[in-house]
Amino acid sequence: MRALRAPDLEALIALMRRSDGRIDYLAGGTDLIMARQDNSWADLIVDISQTAGLDVIDISGDMLRIGAGVTMTTLTTHPVIRRTAPMLAMAARHVGSVQIRNRATLGGNIASAMPAADLLPVLKCHAARVEVQRRTGRLEILEFDEVVLGRGQTCLGNGDLIVAVRLPLALASGRISAFAKLGPREVLTISRLNVAALADYDPVKNRLSQIRIVAGALGPAPLRLKTVEIVVGNRTVDQSLADDFLFALSQAVDRTIPGRATRPYKRRAILGLGLDLLRDLFVYEFDCTALPEQRV
Amino acid sequence: MDTLSAPHPIPVPDGTDTEIRLEVNGRKHVVNVEAGDRLSSVLRRQLRLTGAKEGCLEGECGSCTVLVDDMPVNSCLMLAIQAEGRRITTVEGLSGPDGELSSLQQAFVDSGAIQCGYCTPGMVMAAQGLLLHNPNPDEPEIRYALAGNLCRCTGFQTIVEAVKAETAR
Numbered sequence: 001m002r003a004l005r006a007p008d009l010e011a012l013i014a015l016m017r018r019s020d021g022r023i024d025y026l027a028g029g030t031d032l033i034m035a036r037q038d039n040s041w042a043d044l045i046v047d048i049s050q051t052a053g054l055d056v057i058d059i060s061g062d063m064l065r066i067g068a069g070v071t072m073t074t075l076t077t078h079p080v081i082r083r084t085a086p087m088l089a090m091a092a093r094h095v096g097s098v099q100i101r102n103r104a105t106l107g108g109n110i111a112s113a114m115p116a117a118d119l120l121p122v123l124k125c126h127a128a129r130v131e132v133q134r135r136t137g138r139l140e141i142l143e144f145d146e147v148v149l150g151r152g153q154t155c156l157g158n159g160d161l162i163v164a165v166r167l168p169l170a171l172a173s174g175r176i177s178a179f180a181k182l183g184p185r186e187v188l189t190i191s192r193l194n195v196a197a198l199a200d201y202d203p204v205k206n207r208l209s210q211i212r213i214v215a216g217a218l219g220p221a222p223l224r225l226k227t228v229e230i231v232v233g234n235r236t237v238d239q240s241l242a243d244d245f246l247f248a249l250s251q252a253v254d255r256t257i258p259g260r261a262t263r264p265y266k267r268r269a270i271l272g273l274g275l276d277l278l279r280d281l282f283v284y285e286f287d288c289t290a291l292p293e294q295r296v
Numbered sequence: 297m298d299t300l301s302a303p304h305p306i307p308v309p310d311g312t313d314t315e316i317r318l319e320v321n322g323r324k325h326v327v328n329v330e331a332g333d334r335l336s337s338v339l340r341r342q343l344r345l346t347g348a349k350e351g352c353l354e355g356e357c358g359s360c361t362v363l364v365d366d367m368p369v370n371s372c373l374m375l376a377i378q379a380e381g382r383r384i385t386t387v388e389g390l391s392g393p394d395g396e397l398s399s400l401q402q403a404f405v406d407s408g409a410i411q412c413g414y415c416t417p418g419m420v421m422a423a424q425g426l427l428l429h430n431p432n433p434d435e436p437e438i439r440y441a442l443a444g445n446l447c448r449c450t451g452f453q454t455i456v457e458a459v460k461a462e463t464a465r
Contacts, residue, residue, distance in 0.1 A: 003314050003331035003377045030373045033334065034354055041332050049378050073367070097444020098422065100355055102367040103374060187443035188356070 003045040009053035009163070012046070016135045016159050019044060023159045027054075027069050028103035030096070031112040054107070054163065057081065064167040068107025068131075072096070075106065075119075085167055087177035087196055091122045094181050097188045107162040113148050113221070116191040120148060121216035122179055124224065125196040129166045135159035141166070150220040175200050178280035180273045191217045193266055195249075195273050199281055206237050206284075218256050218266065225252045242278055242286045249274045316380045320345065321389030329376045336360040336371035339386060347387035347417040351446075358445030361418040361425075362386045368425035370444075387417035390424065400424055400462045407458035411449030419445050423459045432463050 006012035016023065022042035026032055027049050048054060054069030057080050064084050066075075075081050075092035082089045095101055095109075095118050109119040110130065123144055130147045132140045135157065147155050147162070156162070177198045183189030199211040210233055213225045228248040235241050253267040260266075278286050313328045320343060327342050334353075339345045339362070351359035353372045360372040363385040390398040397405065401420055410416050419442060426433055426441035433441065438459045439452075447455060 001331045003375075005377070005380070026375065026378065028373075029375060029378065030355055030370075033373050033375065036332065037353070039332055045331050045375075045377070047375070047378050050381065096355065097358065098425065098441055099358060099361055099368050099370045099444045100373075102364075102369050187440070 001041050001043060001045065003047060005047040006051045008051060012048065012051055012161070013133060013137065015046065016133070016161065017137050019159075025161055027105045027108050028071065030100050030104040031108055031114075048161075049103075056164070059084070059169065062169045064169055066106055066165045066167070068105060068110070068162045068164055070106050072101035072104050072106075073098075076101065084169060085122075085126060085172060085177075087125070087179045087198065088119065088122050088167075091118045091179045091181075091194075091196065094118050094179070094191075094194075100188075106165060110148060110162055110165070111154060111156060113150070113152050113154050115151050115220055116194070116217040118179075118181060118191055118194055118216070121194055121196040121214040121222040123165065123167075124148075124222040125177075125198050125212050125214040126167045127171050127212075129168075131163040131166065132156065133161045133163045139163070145221075148221050153220075172198060176281050178277045180276040180280065182269050182273050192262075193217050193269055193273055195270070195277055197277050197281060201237070201282065203283070208232060208235055208237050208241070208282075210234075215252070215270075218253065223256060225249070227255075228252055237282045237284055239287055242275070242284075245278065246271045246274045314377060316377055318343075318376070318379055318384060319382070320384040321386060327376070331375070331377060333376045334372050335362070335374045335376045335379050335384075338376040339371060339384075345386045345388050348421075349414055349417065351414070351418075355444075356446070357415070357418070358422060358442075359415050359418040361421040361445065363421060363425055363428075366425065366428050368422045368441075368444075385421070385424075387420055390420065398424075399465060400427065400459075403458040403462040403465075404455070407454050407461055409450060409454040409458040415445060415447045415449075419447065419455055423455075423462070426459070427462065433459070435460065 024042040024045045025048050026045055054067045056067040057078055058065055072092040072095045076089050109117050128144045130142050175198050179196045181191050181194040183191050194216040197213045200209045211229050213228050214222050216222050231248040232241055232245045249270045250267045253270050257263050314331055315328050318325045329338055336348055336350050348362050348371050349359035351357035355370045355373045360370050361368050362371045364382045404410055422442050422445050438456050
């Protein structure tokens, strides 16, 4: 086993093209070090935690580009992220502890592809595209769903690396967003469920025209809830919308995990998450006593 | 550890030991590590800095917390090779040259925030990391900053009070 540090992307790409054998790219390490605690490290560990070029956050044209090495702490605090993708900042704030957030990275969250990962529903909701540097030297720009395939499964082959994520600004511009998470405790907790929403809302008319909703920890990969989106799209925001929204969320759980032992818990839990989402999105006194469980 | 640069040939694997340079508590060290050695292990076993504890070894308990460039991290979830070029501060680095406690450490003593003491170095370093970036945190901010550190003795209240006491000085 040997370890190298890549000072910049140029050196990193040169390395991946010239070497053969297994490579472990190590950024924050908060997942990978756990996965390799049986000392199953690849022959070559490449430390990319200080690689210049992986830590960029910039806006070019209508795209927000975030380097794969950007930490959760930076996602939480960076003014550009907070302004253009506040839901991403919010989700990053819910990841692990201060210690974890200071190390864990955006790229790591994607590459680990855990069903409960907090950033993944947000990225899918933002219609993120992912820059994948192939070992062959080719840079591919892939849709989120082409990268995250299932529990712990990605399109990454040995030696491939996620370099950055691109969020189209037009999709989020002028829209409101919210992220809600439910875990066994308030902090340092792995999501039992999480939901991200991006909504086109006119506060003057109190009208919701379109909404994108993505749930995490409900399936092996983040799941867009299009049926729920249809139920609440093009409507006035009121208690009736809330009732239908929550009912549709529960139905989505029933459809997604019909035989799963966690279904009875998750079909109820998603009601609370849904209510949290609505309260974050809209200034409206939704009635929490009117959860439509009788209809469920 | 070797640092790559683009024009140079890729080094050929030549063994398991890697020589790294670490700066810990202001002192520079050269140590030989295995590539997969955790920072917590190297601090404790090679540098004999046993303040940071290896409690859970999975980032849950926070007892291994040290500062890396003034940011609290779990030293059990960072390889030693990744610490090269970074500034590491352990709890041993807070006390004075004659071993006198820092004011934050003294606040822990004065507030009764220490019982068995196992979590204390991690708690102190997490609090130190908070205070370096936010000298006047309120209670929710203190609790948020210490959420990654478990204590099974105190019930946390005296620990929060210790940090409050330090901010009030």
